[in-house]
Amino acid sequence: MSDNLVIVESPTKAKTITRILGDDFRVVPSMGHIIDLPAKKLGVDVEDEFKPTYTVIPSRKKLLAQLKKEAKGKKNIYIATDPDREGEAIGWQIKEKVFKGKNVLRVSFHEITPHAVKEAFKNAREFDIRMIEAQVGRRVLDRLVGYFLSPLLWKKIARGLSAGRVQSVGLRLIVERERQIQGFVPSxxxxxxxxxxxxxxxxxxxxxxxxxxxxxxxxxxxxxxxxxxxxxxxxxxxxxxxxxxxxxxxxxPPAPFITSTMQQEAFNKLKFNASKTMLIAQQLYEGIDIGEDNPVGLITYMRTDSPNVSVEAIAEVREHIGRSFGKNFLPEKPNVFKAKKSAQEAHEAVRPSYVGRFPESLKGFLDRDQFRLYELIYNRFLASQMKPxxxxxxxxxxxxxxxxxxxxxxxxxxxxxxxxxxxxxxxxxxxxxxxxxxxxxxxxxxxxxxxxxxxxxxxxxxxTKPPARFSDSSLIKALEEEGIGRPSTYAPIISTIILRDYVRRIKGYLYPSELGFKVNDMLVEYFPKVINLSFTASIEEKLDEVEEGRLERVKVLQEFYLPFKENLDFAQANIVKEVITTDQVCDKCGKPMIVKWGRRGKFLSCSGFPECKNSKSITTGVKCPIENCGGELIERHSRRGFFYGCSNFPKCTFTSRNLPEDKEGGQEGGPENAQS
Ligand SMILES: [Zn+2]
Ligand SMILES: [Zn+2]
Known part of the structure; x- marks a missing residue:
């Protein structure tokens, strides 16, 4: 039996590492967070330094017991979760909740290669408390916003809505751009x-x-x-x-990829949205079976804001350029790229973990999307070390x-x-x-x-042309330039506002929905101090300072909470339900019909509610394409985002992401079973 236990996030990563470490190590996946703030309560004491109360996520209790069992008789326990704030925090939670009192060390590596993993184990260390502090700070901030804003959205617009701190600023950029376009007069x-x-x-x-x-x-x-x-x-x-x-x-030549440039280029060249790029990059990072018994990690860690490259990788790529392209393509000295101020020096660019693994040689092992992203990362890395x-x-x-x-x-x-x-x-x-x-x-x-x-x-x-609508690529570029968002947040910012149906992605461009306009306008009107580019950027910067150990977590939270509370008190006292009237009349009682938002989208309701419970769908006027159905398509949304459904539901279960004549597009998530 092995003496050592290693915890990682995913089963694939566990397999890839097992191959490298051999039989002395038992590698077990944790599948992400085990503890979090409580689901139904605030879980933050705003009176006492914003202390969070963490609880075990109910669905993870079984796993927690399993991990405890795994630890029995092991001499050493290593936590090898991903090398960033989130990974550090997940690891720390596991150490505290599952292995309290045991000898637990942290190992982190930016690529899953024999060399990098073995080096990391040689340099196993204590947890980085500053990184964990920054992660807790972010979690508490996001909780405060989500917890207090949602009920106000319910009061004013519709039950079930929610709003996040950074996503709301992303939504604001998209709404403001749309208004510029609407107001544009071409000359x-x-x-x-x-x-x-x-x-x-x-x-x-x-x-x-x-x-x-x-x-x-x-x-x-x-x-x-x-x-x-x-x-x-x-x-x-x-x-x-x-x-x-x-x-x-x-x-x-351009710098090798960091998360934001990889997402932009994968969108521009491969038409991948940001979430898709991250999903595929993670597969390449965690390991893919390329006919060598067990999976092999093909690229370095995909969440990074540093263009640094290890000395070994530079030597490798220069050797390859000289041999394959010729000496005249090779600069005298390696090209060096400057990181942004906030970037972490220890991190590395996204690059192939071994330059000798040519994209062509992997063709039989990668699916089409994996191949295309790998090839993009590979070629970008080559180019970054070539002559202008x-x-x-x-x-x-x-x-x-x-x-x-x-x-x-x-x-x-x-x-x-x-x-x-x-x-x-x-x-x-x-x-x-x-x-x-x-x-x-x-x-x-x-x-x-x-x-x-x-x-x-x-x-x-x-x-003259109006400014262009944002795409995933240009929005990420704008967020980065404004100092909002970090490698781990660009993709979730976009996917979250799409899943809430505040924004729709149509043929690659981001359009605010009617609901998106409403939510944004309410937030901007009542929370001007918080839903604001420069304020959000300054908070992001302060969280970086917490991570560097230059600022205390509680200071950032106070700095955020005071203006937030001021806006919040006013909003709670003044927000009233908005009534959207129409010229339609109720066919049961004759009162005017009004527009309401429900769990599944917009509908017409009698203004005499609750005395009269008459309600009607608002159809797009487009016929359902199912033969003999006779229904019309209706805009709906579910937990999985926006879609069109049939007015004859549940008799007809037709759904589509686009109106039938509109073939392209592509929304986050799928419409499958979305009505259930
Ligand atoms: Zn009525
Ligand atoms: Zn139908």
């Missing part, structure tokens, strides 16, 4: 392009120049008539090269009297990192299109003073 403008060629080679494939300046000022053409006038004038003009500028430009790409950019000023045209083009002279990773994640869509245009514009060799032949003038109409 017309015109662009004028000239198709030119070297004199004497008229008709040959020309190049394009755009009208840039008029009389030395930025050209602004507002109407078709104005564009026409300018074109008529230009037809008689001489076009003459005024200046040719050639510059060499470098584009530097080099371009030659050409800009030519061409004068036609007081009208100045600009021709720009660029071509690649050295591929560099682009040979491993196609695009830099910092290139936005519009920039990208502009770049493409430039690459396609073939400017012939031109000299100052040279006369050009005008082949054609091409005026085109445009309209």
């Amino acid at each position: 017309e403008y015109w662009e004028i392009a000239a198709e030119l060629s070297k004199a004497g080679v008229a008709g040959e494939s020309g190049f394009r120049a755009k009208l840039d300046k008029i009389d030395g000022r930025k050209a602004e053409v507002k109407s078709e008539a104005e564009a026409g006038r300018i074109c008529d004038l230009l037809k008689g003009r001489e076009f003459k090269v005024q200046e040719v500028r050639k510059t060499e430009k470098k584009r530097y 790409a080099e371009f030659l950019a050409t800009a030519v000023d061409i004068a036609a009297g007081e009208y100045l045209f600009l021709a720009s083009g660029s071509h690649l002279i050295f591929e560099g990192f682009l040979s491993a990773y196609s695009k830099n994640d910092s290139v936005e869509k519009e920039e990208e299109e502009e770049e493409k245009e430039k690459n396609e514009n073939q400017i012939p060799p031109l000299a100052q003073g040279e006369m050009l032949f005008l082949n054609n003038l091409l005026p085109s109409q445009h309209f």
Whole structure:
């Protein structure tokens, strides 16, 4: 029998580690938290330093007894949960509740490889109390908000609603963006392009120049008539090269992935939403059977905000780049990337755990999504240690009297990192299109003073565009820039507001629902001090300080609770039920019908309730696609998010995430059995 007991979170991780540690160690999964704040009470003493009362989660009592049994006769107990706040806290709870009085040590590693795991066991340590303090602080804050806000939402809008601290700020960003879009008035403008060629080679494939300046000022053409006038004038003009500028430009490789950039790129390139990316990354991290008896961990830990890479991994990847791409792709010294201020130095970027495991060689072992994410992580890591790409950019000023045209083009002279990773994640869509245009514009060799032949003038109409709706990718970017959210929270922020049906993901974009607008407006009106970007960012920063041991947990809680309590007292005294009237009349008693929200979504109710209990569904007017059903589709939501259901439920159980004509999209969770 083995002398040592090791506790990890999941069965897969247990298997992967068993393979590395051998028979002397018994590895057992804990499946996440065992204790938590009580489900039905506040569980926090706001009068006494916000002390939390933790209780064993009822469904975990059996497991707790099992773990106690496992510990009998073991000399050493090791807790090897994930290497972050959450993992540290889960481990600590297990030590305190299950193994009190025993010899329990913490081991943490960022990748499940023989080297990393064995090193971690050599360096087994005591628990990091500061990390646990930060986690408890976050849990208590979120509990205070959830516990006190929900009843107010019930009072004003509908029973069963809830609101979280950080998610509400995410919702606010989405609602405010939607209002900007709704309020946007597009304005017309015109662009004028000239198709030119070297004199004497008229008709040959020309190049394009755009009208840039008029009389030395930025050209602004507002109407078709104005564009026409300018074109008529230009037809008689001489076009003459005024200046040719050639510059060499470098584009530097991106840093290896951290959680936020991985989520953004997996969305942009693979169309994975943030939760899906994290789920697959976790599978790759915990271990996958690749024909070597037991699972093997393929990537480093997926929750990280540090772009650091271990010395060994750098040596490995440089060796590989030199051999596979050639010495000229390898920078003299390794590329170094700076972490954000809040990032933890000890953490590592998300990268393959072994560069020798080429994506192609794993094709038979990974499913399609696992393969694509692994390949993305792999190539991004390669690219991060390669040389910059080099371009030659050409800009030519061409004068036609007081009208100045600009021709720009660029071509690649050295591929560099682009040979491993196609695009830099910092290139936005519009920039990208502009770049493409430039690459396609073939400017012939031109000299100052040279006369050009005008082949054609091409005026085109445009309209200014409203800001783009958020996607998973751009929302995560915005949250990160605002200092809100951390590696472990980006994905849950989005999935939570979608599951509550405050936001709907339609064709990859995030739209607030009617309910989302209502919840947000109430929170912003009554909790301006708390549901606020800069305040939330400062609280996140203070939790980081708790983790660094520079601030006490109770200080952060006080700093949050005072303004919160002020808003809360006012809200509790002033919030009243909102009545949304309609022009429909009750067909039983003649009173007006009003809109109400229930557990399953919006419906019409008689304003004479409870005397008259008449109620009606609000249908979308779209027919149920089930043959001979005759029902209409209704917006509904359940614990698993938003969906469309049939008005003939329970006779007809048709459900769909989208209206039938709308094939794409994709919501969090599934509509399956959602009505039960
Ligand atoms: Zn009625
Ligand atoms: Zn139906």
